[in-house]
Amino acid sequence: MVHLYKEVQPLDHFEIQLPHSLSTNERQLITLFYQPLTGPEPISLFLTLWAEGEDSTNTLFTHYHLMNVLDMSIGKVFEARIALEAIGLLRTWRKDQENGRSFIYELVRPLDATSFFDDPLLSMFLFSKIGEQAYRKLRKRFIKPDHKQAYQEVSRTFIDVYKPVHTNVPQDLLGHEGNKSIKNYPFYYASFDFNLLMSGLSEQLIPSSSITVEIKESIAKLAFLYQLTPLDMQKVVILALDDQMNISRERLRKAAADFYKLTVSKDAPKLEKTFNQPRELQQEQQSQTLTKEQELLQYLEKTPPIQVLRDINNGKEPLTSSVELADDLILKHGMPVGVVNVLLEYVMLTTDMKLPRKYVERIADHWIRKNLKTAKEAMELARTERDQYVQWKNENDNKQQPNSAVYKKSNRKNTRREEQVPEWFYKRNEPKTEEEQQSENSAIDFEQERQKILQKLGVEDGQVK
Secondary structure, three states: OOOHHHHOOOOOEEEEEOOOOOOHHHHHHHHHHHHHHHOHHHHHHHHHHHHHHOOOOOOOEEHHHHHHHHOOOHHHHHHHHHHHHHHOOEEEEEEEEOOEEEEEEEEOOOOOHHHHHHOHHHHHHHHHHHHHHHHHHHHHHHOOOOOHHHOOOOOOOHHHHOOOOOOOOOHHHOOOHHHOOOOOOOOOHHHOOHHHHHHOOOOOOOOHHHOOHHHHHHHHHHHHHHOOOHHHHHHHHHHOOOOOOOOOHHHHHHHHHHHHHHHOOOOOOOOOOOOOOOHHHHHHHHHHHOOHHHHHHHHHHHOOHHHHHHHHOOOOOOOHHHHHHHHHHHHHOOOOHHHHHHHHHHHHHHOOOOOOHHHHHHHHHHHHHOOOOOHHHHHHHHHHOHHHHHHHHHHHHOOOOOOOOOOOOOOOOOOOHHHHOOHHHHHOOOOOOHHHHHHHHHHHHHHHHHHHHHHHHOOOOOOOO
């Protein structure tokens, strides 16, 4: 799933559908129950869609907006989206068009606490993430004691109170089964071999009527969680029978856990994302397969322009005009993010860290007509057309073209490939030196000393002339 982020592009539009006004209790459930399962990035996406969806004045957004708000690459936004889909907090609808794709993001209510703890997958997933003590604390906080067991329900049903009246209601006004909102996360239990399961269970021991839809779903989820075969689940079902030869979901869960501890392991099973690799393994594979220039191209392809501007400028926040220029190139002119990043970097490194708007737009116009799609294509064209761009720059500011660490063509035969990677790319993650930190804090220290002197003199700030 390395390249799944290509299923969505920054310029693709989307609209948001909210089921209703989400409550404070649901916010607590999302934060305390779902965030340990998905991590912070999917929940940040959910809360952002929630906030944007409540704004009735804006119905269409681009994914580039999400990249800027969340400070994520388009790949990270996509991974956060599918994590929400898998956990049942988001449903996604896509429509392909000639000029791109558009999406509908439908936010789904989280399960209530009781349903969450009753679900074998979600409850075990949460238990493995937060540990027994925190798990018990959550149960105690959200699951209140049920005193209704000592009472008999006397509620009237619908047919006890109402009787049918013949009316001619048009069929298109009647509710449809397909319109019901999903109240659970998507889990396709039909892949479990129930025929093999039932073939080893006699009708006299376990009536087929006792294997309801809810019990089937629990069986499939438990088999998936504990990686048990249908033959293993036969034994689990038999262990779950009560004195009246009935099966409940709670007894089924306990029987599966006991069977797993006896036959497989005493440690609780864990769930991991299928598209995640350990960070150390990713870094090792990346260092073995990618050159420094390829790492640079990958970085420029995936990173939001505002972060590229920060990194080039040693972590300092870029000016609003620079961010607006990047936004215009992407949103108004439809340039890919990777191409815009190469353009910004090229201009800044060849103009002594400046971004002349006219010069940028002139090169952008050339690249749009060339129909560049990737950072690699943009970088190769920048090197090929360097002399032409130097001429344009001289026309723009009548200054001599400085040397570029990335795009100049070296005349030396033994030039190494790594020399084409700019110095800022190596330093973007380095901590600041003590001298840089002291220089940043010098203004603050001076202001503190000035306030101390004014306080000793008994003079308020602004009275000294």
